[in-house]
Amino acid sequence: YHAKKNRNEYQSYKPEMNHEAYDRLRLESDLRQGLEQEQFTLAYQPLVNLCTGSIVGVEALVRWQHPQRGLLPPGEFIPLTEDNGLILPLGEWVLRAACQQNKAWQDAGLPPMMMSVNLSMRQFRQHRLAERIESILEQTGMPPQYLELEITESMTSDSDIASGILSELKAIGVQISIDDFGTGYSSLGNLKKFPVDKLKIDRSFVTDMTKDGSDAAMITTITSLARHLNLKVTAEGVETDEQIRLLREGNCEEAQGFYFSKPIPANMFESWYRHRSQTA
Numbered sequence: 001y002h003a004k005k006n007r008n009e010y011q012s013y014k015p016e017m018n019h020e021a022y023d024r025l026r027l028e029s030d031l032r033q034g035l036e037q038e039q040f041t042l043a044y045q046p047l048v049n050l051c052t053g054s055i056v057g058v059e060a061l062v063r064w065q066h067p068q069r070g071l072l073p074p075g076e077f078i079p080l081t082e083d084n085g086l087i088l089p090l091g092e093w094v095l096r097a098a099c100q101q102n103k104a105w106q107d108a109g110l111p112p113m114m115m116s117v118n119l120s121m122r123q124f125r126q127h128r129l130a131e132r133i134e135s136i137l138e139q140t141g142m143p144p145q146y147l148e149l150e151i152t153e154s155m156t157s158d159s160d161i162a163s164g165i166l167s168e169l170k171a172i173g174v175q176i177s178i179d180d181f182g183t184g185y186s187s188l189g190n191l192k193k194f195p196v197d198k199l200k201i202d203r204s205f206v207t208d209m210t211k212d213g214s215d216a217a218m219i220t221t222i223t224s225l226a227r228h229l230n231l232k233v234t235a236e237g238v239e240t241d242e243q244i245r246l247l248r249e250g251n252c253e254e255a256q257g258f259y260f261s262k263p264i265p266a267n268m269f270e271s272w273y274r275h276r277s278q279t280a
């Protein structure tokens, strides 16, 4: 356990910090047990084409069914797994489960769909990542072109390392997208040389788009940047009709958000999908 960066905070809250340190250790041992006992599940959220209204894919989002604390969102445990390295086995579990599910949906007669999976920094830098992913694809029978790996701008800050990893990933045939785009500091020069396929516009720009003119401008700027670089673009966190209208006006091709569906369990997604295609 390491002390907080802010020394004053550490000194003035020492008893509470001990409590925090204890919670952290507890959570860590729960995580190990959770991995052994497969207490994790994936929720799926659709990505929708704004021109045709069709579902182009889903994003897999991990949840933890904690035996005492209930269903925990990723924000409550992913950061700790990134610190202690458990993100590597957890991330591998997520990839395998997502690929298995995609294959199962195709076998059940759903049209082919993209499956997006988030990668963390540590996973991105993991030794032989591309080989590991390739063997998961082979084991699950999932066609590589349907797997989309989401990275963040911060993972591209060392552009030589990132280029190498991204080329290896592209070589196995998967798609790459940049998540939460616009919140980091990626250089446009790098963006041009990286083999990425898609930009996902961060939810914060979409949320304020209808109130704040500069956020609306961000959307059109990212959309035209994507078009010039020949990349696809998805808006995240879409909740209202007004946002949909503005996104269409700004030529944004794809969207994801509570407007269409919250992230839901696999069986619910399947019935949601079937119902939607019947009524469309």
Ligand code: C2E
Residues within 6 Å of the ligand: 045, 060, 061, 062, 073, 074, 075, 078, 091, 094, 118, 119, 120, 150, 179, 180, 203, 236, 237, 238, 239, 256, 257, 258, 259, 263
């Ligand atoms: P993300 O990849 O940007 O995922 C989108 C997040 O926004 C999800 O939160 C989703 O529930 C939420 N969201 C989607 N549409 C809306 C909307 O219309 N309104 C609002 N308010 N929120 C919306 P979630 O599931 O809590 O995940 C949070 C973050 O945790 C993800 O952000 C991702 O960075 C990370 N994460 C999730 N699953 C994994 C995983 O398997 N591995 C790793 N490394 N990170 C993961």
Ligand code: MG
Residues within 6 Å of the ligand: 059, 118, 150, 179
């Ligand atoms: Mg994501």
Ligand code: MG
Residues within 6 Å of the ligand: 118, 179, 180
């Ligand atoms: Mg993210």
Ligand code: MG
Residues within 6 Å of the ligand: 179, 180, 200, 202, 203, 236
């Ligand atoms: Mg995001």
